[in-house]
Amino acid sequence: MLAKVYVTLKEGVLDPQGSAIQHSVELMGIEGNSAIRQGKYFEIAFNEDVSREEASSTAERIAKDVLANPVIEDYRVELVTSK
Amino acid sequence: MLAKVYVTLKEGVLDPQGSAIQHSVELMGIEGNSAIRQGKYFEIAFNEDVSREEASSTAERIAKDVLANPVIEDYRVELVTSK
Secondary structure, three states: OEEEEEEEEOOOOOOHHHHHHHHHHHHOOOOOEEEEEEEEEEEEEEOOOOOHHHHHHHHHHHHHHHHOOOOOEEEEEEEEOOO | OEEEEEEEEOOOOOOHHHHHHHHHHHHOOOOOEEEEEEEEEEEEEEOOOOOHHHHHHHHHHHHHHHHOOOOOEEEEEEEEOOO
16 A cells, blocks of 8 residues: 655745756746745655555644644645555 | 646665655654555646647657656546536
């Protein structure tokens, strides 16, 4: 069982790293895109004997308490059976 | 049109940041997960007048040339019509 956690900045929170990437892309002459925002992505691998419910609640807890800062970031947890 | 780009370390590449998170999680007494790996996540917003094909090739180029290091990282591009 694998949990995929996506952490993104909330709407309205400034993203200087994303802006810097967008600026680089423009300097390279690539056109058509208007904005790039950076987020984080995590894969949590669970032991074989962990049930789907346990994995879901554990992944949710890890995302909330460790991976994301709920003040400025949103997170989304997705469970997949195999890698 | 929005492109989502997922960048992950290739199998076998050491991930000290992921290991540090895993260690913290263990110290917090959370059990059942065996490994955490960290990756990156980007959202590229395209202008309205850009076709799906253009968006796809531009996102692919940005991912390959700017966002990922192909020596140690894999990337995956996903196009979504609305946010």
